[in-house]
Amino acid sequence: xxxxxxxxxxxxxxxxxxxxxxxxxxxxxxxxxxxxxxxxxxxxxxxxxxxxxxxxxxxxxxxxxxxxxxxxxxxxxxxxxxxxxxxxxxxxxxxxxxxxxxxxxxxxxxxxxxx
Amino acid sequence: xxxxxxxxxxxxxxxxxxxxxxxxxxxxxxxxxxxxxxxxxxxxxxxxxxxxxxxxxxxxxxxxxxxxxxxxxxxxxxxxxxxxxxxxxxxxxxxxxxxxxxxxxxxxxxxxxxxxx
Numbered sequence: 001x002x003x004x005x006x007x008x009x010x011x012x013x014x015x016x017x018x019x020x021x022x023x024x025x026x027x028x029x030x031x032x033x034x035x036x037x038x039x040x041x042x043x044x045x046x047x048x049x050x051x052x053x054x055x056x057x058x059x060x061x062x063x064x065x066x067x068x069x070x071x072x073x074x075x076x077x078x079x080x081x082x083x084x085x086x087x088x089x090x091x092x093x094x095x096x097x098x099x100x101x102x103x104x105x106x107x108x109x110x111x112x113x114x115x
Numbered sequence: 116x117x118x119x120x121x122x123x124x125x126x127x128x129x130x131x132x133x134x135x136x137x138x139x140x141x142x143x144x145x146x147x148x149x150x151x152x153x154x155x156x157x158x159x160x161x162x163x164x165x166x167x168x169x170x171x172x173x174x175x176x177x178x179x180x181x182x183x184x185x186x187x188x189x190x191x192x193x194x195x196x197x198x199x200x201x202x203x204x205x206x207x208x209x210x211x212x213x214x215x216x217x218x219x220x221x222x223x224x225x226x227x228x229x230x231x232x
Contacts (some may be wrong), residue, residue, distance in 0.1 A: 033219055042119075042206055043160070045219025058219055088158055106152070106222065107159035 004107035005092050012113045021076040021110045023091030032074040037088040086114045118143045119209050121223035135225045136192045138207030149190045150208040202230045
């Protein structure tokens with residue numbers, strides 16, 4: 001086990017609704033990132049947080065937002081859900097930002113279905 | 116832009132056979148990092164290996180081995196004497212000089228490995 005925990009594990013939402021996914025980083029890790037993995041695809045980088053600020057973002061619209069808390073836990077919020085948002089959402093944590101290839105550890109993910 | 120190609124969508128072998136998963140990458144960075152992850156049906160990505168661009172030594176860990184060749188931009192993964200428990204989707208990933216920081220990891224589409232008893 002990596003020590004990265006996510007909740008909820010599965011959820012179903014209706015198009016247009018909002019969703020919040022949560023993540024607890026591995027102990028001692030101060031950097032958290034989120035990925036979206038559509039069925040049959042590789043994970044896609046959404047954004048990264050370090051010291052409670054977003055410091056990197058992939059090709060995702062502003063309705064994808066996040067928070068990192070002082071204890072390094074994190075939330076991913078998605079507004080105005082679309083059917084294409086149905087995916088596995090993976091949280092990952094690592095130690096220090098900008099480190100030389102620090103290993104990134106992933107949680108088991110939250111399966112989101114939008115109907 | 117960075118890109119990772121895993122041309123093998125699915126591989127099926129019989130237990131105890133050796134199997135190699137291919138990974139080809141593209142990057143303009145001179146310093147970069149390569150990763151392999153295993154994803155069982157539960158969904159969690161299990162870290163297997165990290166290699167930086169300056170270290171071309173091959174690595175062996177038990178039944179697993181990795182062949183990194185900068186000349187061909189490849190980072191292939193071999194499982195020797197495969198076992199049913201090796202069945203999973205395997206992802207190759209690439210990060211830039213920040214080591215998967217602000218730019219995140221770029222993943223391939225994955226190779227679904229099926230080990231038949």
